[in-house]
Amino acid sequence: MCCAGAVNSLLRVRSRSLLTGVPFVVHLLPITLSCWFGALGAQAADQPAPRFETRVEVVKVSVLVHGAEGPILGLRSTDFEVRDNGVPQALEGVVFEELPLNVILDFDVSGSMNFDVSQSVKGQRMTALKSAAHALVAGLRPGDQAALLTFATMVRLRQPLTSDLTALHTRINALEGEGGTSLVDGTFSAIALGDAVPGRVLAVVFTDGQENTSWLRQSDVLDAAKRSEVVVYGVRVGGEDSGFLDDVASTTGGRRLQAGSPEGLQQAFLEILREFRTRYLLRYTPRGIKREGWHRLDVRVKGRPAKVLLRKGYLVTP
Amino acid sequence: MAGGIGCAKLVEEYRHGDRQPAITETIDRTVIAYAKLVEEYRHGDSNRAIAEVIDWKPEAVLDAIQEVEKAERPPLAGGPARDVLASFPAAVMLHTEAGLYLNYRRGVGPNQWPLAMRLAELKPVTSEQGAFLRAWYHAFGLYLLGSYLHPEAFALLGRGLQRFPDDVSIALALGQASESIGTVPRKGELVFVRPDPSKERKFPLRAAEDIYRSLLARDPLLGEAKLRLGRVLALTGRADLALGELRVVATGNDARLRYLAHLFSGDILRRGSRLVDARPEFRQALDAWPGGQAAALGLAETLHSLGERAKAASGLTAAIQDNGDSVRSDPFRSYSVGDEAEQRQLLEMVKAMARK
Numbered sequence: 001m002c003c004a005g006a007v008n009s010l011l012r013v014r015s016r017s018l019l020t021g022v023p024f025v026v027h028l029l030p031i032t033l034s035c036w037f038g039a040l041g042a043q044a045a046d047q048p049a050p051r052f053e054t055r056v057e058v059v060k061v062s063v064l065v066h067g068a069e070g071p072i073l074g075l076r077s078t079d080f081e082v083r084d085n086g087v088p089q090a091l092e093g094v095v096f097e098e099l100p101l102n103v104i105l106d107f108d109v110s111g112s113m114n115f116d117v118s119q120s121v122k123g124q125r126m127t128a129l130k131s132a133a134h135a136l137v138a139g140l141r142p143g144d145q146a147a148l149l150t151f152a153t154m155v156r157l158r159q160p161l162t163s164d165l166t167a168l169h170t171r172i173n174a175l176e177g178e179g180g181t182s183l184v185d186g187t188f189s190a191i192a193l194g195d196a197v198p199g200r201v202l203a204v205v206f207t208d209g210q211e212n213t214s215w216l217r218q219s220d221v222l223d224a225a226k227r228s229e230v231v232v233y234g235v236r237v238g239g240e241d242s243g244f245l246d247d248v249a250s251t252t253g254g255r256r257l258q259a260g261s262p263e264g265l266q267q268a269f270l271e272i273l274r275e276f277r278t279r280y281l282l283r284y285t286p287r288g289i290k291r292e293g294w295h296r297l298d299v300r301v302k303g304r305p306a307k308v309l310l311r312k313g314y315l316v317t318p
Numbered sequence: 319m320a321g322g323i324g325c326a327k328l329v330e331e332y333r334h335g336d337r338q339p340a341i342t343e344t345i346d347r348t349v350i351a352y353a354k355l356v357e358e359y360r361h362g363d364s365n366r367a368i369a370e371v372i373d374w375k376p377e378a379v380l381d382a383i384q385e386v387e388k389a390e391r392p393p394l395a396g397g398p399a400r401d402v403l404a405s406f407p408a409a410v411m412l413h414t415e416a417g418l419y420l421n422y423r424r425g426v427g428p429n430q431w432p433l434a435m436r437l438a439e440l441k442p443v444t445s446e447q448g449a450f451l452r453a454w455y456h457a458f459g460l461y462l463l464g465s466y467l468h469p470e471a472f473a474l475l476g477r478g479l480q481r482f483p484d485d486v487s488i489a490l491a492l493g494q495a496s497e498s499i500g501t502v503p504r505k506g507e508l509v510f511v512r513p514d515p516s517k518e519r520k521f522p523l524r525a526a527e528d529i530y531r532s533l534l535a536r537d538p539l540l541g542e543a544k545l546r547l548g549r550v551l552a553l554t555g556r557a558d559l560a561l562g563e564l565r566v567v568a569t570g571n572d573a574r575l576r577y578l579a580h581l582f583s584g585d586i587l588r589r590g591s592r593l594v595d596a597r598p599e600f601r602q603a604l605d606a607w608p609g610g611q612a613a614a615l616g617l618a619e620t621l622h623s624l625g626e627r628a629k630a631a632s633g634l635t636a637a638i639q640d641n642g643d644s645v646r647s648d649p650f651r652s653y654s655v656g657d658e659a660e661q662r663q664l665l666e667m668v669k670a671m672a673r674k
Contacts, residue, residue: 149638153651154611157638179658180651185615189634192618196631212466215612215650220619227622317625 057291057316058092059084061282062200062231062253063299064275064309071278072306080282083298087288095281099200100143102161103273104230105133105172106190108207109150112238113177125208125237126177128262133172136204136269137165147193148172151186152179153213161197180213187232187248188221194230201230202254202276204269205245208238218244225251226294226315231279233272235259253311292316346398352382353398360408360673368416371430379433383409390440403440407450410437411672414458418665421465434458435474450671452478456487457664463495464661471495472522486533490542493529496522497550498654526550541567541575548579552586560586568602574649577607581650584616596620611637612650 061082065072077091113126137146140163148159148171159171187205194201225232225248234245234256249256257272259265282299289295296313300306359367371379382399386406389399402409417430438455442448455478462471475492482488500523530547533540548563560582567579584599597620603613614637621630652660 154648155615155638156640157635158640160635160639180655185611188615188619189638192622192627192630192634195622195627213651213655215615216619224619224622317623 058283058285059295059314060229061284061297061299061310062229062279063282064253064279065301066307066309067305071275072301072304073278075280075301077282079302080280081300081302082282082284084284084286085289085295086298089284089286091282091284093283095283096279099281100145101140101273101276102194102197102199102201103136103140103144103146104149104161104190104194104201104203105136105146106149106151106186106203106205107133107175108152108181108183108186108209109175109177109179110152110181110208110210111178112181112208112210126175128237128265129206130172130175131262132266132269134169135266136273137168137172139270139273140165149186149190149193150175151182151189152177153182154179155182155185155189157189157193181207181210182214183207183209183211184214184216184218184221184244186214187245188216188224191221191224191228191230191232191252195228200276200279200281202272203230203232204235204272205232205248206235206265207245209236209245210238211244218247222247222251223315226313227317228252229314231276231311233257233276235265235268235272237265251312253309255309292318348378349382349385349398349402352379352386353401356402356405356409356412359412360405364412364415364669364673367412368419371412371416372420383433383436386437387440404443406437406440407447407454407672410434410450410454411669413437414454415669418461431470435477438477446671446674450668452482452485452488453664453668453671455479455482456485456491457661457668459488459491459495460656461661461665463491463498464656464658466655468495468499472499486537486540489529489533490546493526493533493543493546494654494656496526496529497546500526501553501654520554523550523554527554541570541572545575545578545582549582552582557586557590573606577603577610577613577649578653580606581610581613581616584613584620588616588620593620593624597624607649609637609648610650611648614638 063080065075073096075094075096077094080091080094082089082091107129109126113124113129140146143163145161145163146159146165146168147157147161148168150156150158158174159168162168183205186207187203190203190205194203221244230252231254232249232252233254234249235258236245236256237259246256257268259268286295294313294315297310299308299310301308355367355371358364358370382402385399386402386409389397389403411434413430413434417434420430438451442451455475459471459475459478462468462474472492472495475488475495478488479485479492500520527547527550530543530550533543534547537543544563545567548560548567551557551560551563564579564583564586567575568583570576570579580599580603584596584603587593587596587599597617600613600617600620604610604617607613614634618630618634621627621633652658
């Protein structure tokens with residue numbers, strides 16, 4: 001990224017954060033201060049510019065902490081132990097339930113969505129999907145936003161991020177099933193759009209799972225998932241499974257759910273929303289490690305048995 | 319219904335009398351009924367004829383078709399089998415449509431398409447019948463391709479090319495079917511897109527390459543063949559050769575071909591980790607075909623890889639933003655399996671030829 005671009009991006013992120021009242025966090029956006037100072041120095045005629053190699057990056061990690069009785073709530077930064085590529089990191093903040101949600105509903109609306117959810121349960125998949133989506137939207141709180149993205153042969157952004165729930169319900173009602181299934185393209189679109197949004201982003205990717213028309217490759221999207229802070233939850237009806245959705249979900253710290261009935265689909269959507277709200281957002285500036293490359297993340301809760309669900313790591317490209 | 323022909327008298331004759339006349343009479347009646355069915359399809363209610371033929375017993379249809387095949391050979395005789403032979407395109411199309419109906423409804427019944435293919439082997443008597451057969455191989459092959467029945471499409475188009483070796487449309491469709499076997503998952507097959515095609519997928523890609531090279535040997539300016547050759551070369555790991563072919567196509571006048579040539583070039587460069595070089599290719603693809611989603615996705619993915627997330631999101635939003643009912647077309651979406659509307663239109667045209 002060029003210097004001006006980096007600075008502008010930073011300012012844009014900052015101004016949005018101030019407007020929404022969200023604590024300022026740089027989204028894994030590397031800002032090379034040497035580059036910034038270099039640009040200023042260039043204006044000062046023949047004076048050689050001072051060069052600094054300092055980089056400012058804040059890493060955000062969304063984690064779900066489960067004990068034997070369910071989610072463990074009320075944890076503080078001192079309760080967590082975070083390692084980045086094996087090196088302990090000092091947390092700068094832990095946010096829990098304070099941030100509004102940005103939910104990207106990313107739905108398969110291919111022709112196969114007109115079939116039954118399962119042989120034992122009557123009712124079309126599309127009808128079940130709409131009911132489940134309405135229930136999820138109804139579960140949003142003031143300040144939360146949602147977008148509606150669909151994929152069949154083509155990917156379509158039906159509704160950009162909005163807090164207007166009526167608009168979302170209207171868009172959901174208008175969905176119809178037709179065409180092929182670009183699951184890989186649809187999943188990438190949710191990640192790419194989500195990465196431009198400040199705050200917590202949840203992508204709910206629903207499919208009946210017969211990919212056949214995508215342009216992008218699965219490996220492209222898995223790489224994008226490694227670079228992303230969007231948490232992807234997958235929901236599937238039907239038995240066929242390539243493992244793609246599982247891989248994307250686990251890479252981003254989400255998981256994949258299976259639904260075998262219309263009621264099951266609605267339960268899955270509501271479970272995702274409930275679960276996402278109980279996640280902690282950890283923040284730290286990496287110290288003592290090489291910047292570029294793959295960073296394996298390890299988060300533990302001190303002093304008590306707990307299962308922690310989080311993304312496997314993150315990728316910083318040169 | 320012909321399937322119920324074995325009446326008590328014939329059964330009795332078969333059991334206690336001379337068996338041959340009973341069999342012959344049964345077949346005669348079957349052929350008469352079949353000829354009526356074909357006639358009804360041709361000049362009457364085609365839907366009713368389709369519904370009826372689905373209801374026939376497979377053996378009865380086979381008996382009738384065998385008689386039609388016999389009528390092709392000397393000594394030529396009159397009769398219902400000869401009538402069917404005279405209008406066999408209608409019989410071909412009757413079974414084609416019956417198969418499409420069963421496929422669409424996921425219904426059960428005798429497989430109709432092999433019957434259509436068998437009838438299509440009959441010699442055309444008139445030039446109109448010859449034109450029908452060419453069009454049928456092409457249209458039906460593309461339709462099968464669009465239904466993700468790639469091996470079936472490949473088999474049909476392969477037979478079509480054997481019969482009509484000079485037919486460029488059939489040859490291109492055969493190459494497309496072969497290419498699809500190598501790249502596109504079949505309907506119901508688990509998704510498994512790999513960066514480098516496995517051996518089993520390379521074979522059909524090589525077959526497609528041979529077809530395109532042979533077409534270009536006859537007509538070096540055939541842009542579609544050149545584009546597809548470039549794509550196949552890329553998929554089989556010959557990036558430099560592929561870029562050479564695609565660059566030629568990218569300078570042509572056809573916007574669709576230019577779009578795809580830039581798109582595939584961008585993909586080659588992206589795979590080669592040449593992200594900065596890939597970017598302008600995707601942009602030129604979008605210049606050639608504004609709103610092309612594959613190029614927009616390729617560009618967004620490249621920008622995302624380069625850390626330019628805001629640009630990636632804004633470019634992608636522009637390409638996928640819903641504008642009422644209008645869905646932008648993208649030539650890539652029909653590159654592998656064809657365009658559904660065009661396929662339907664072609665089949666309708668062939669149906670009209672058969673029902674003349």
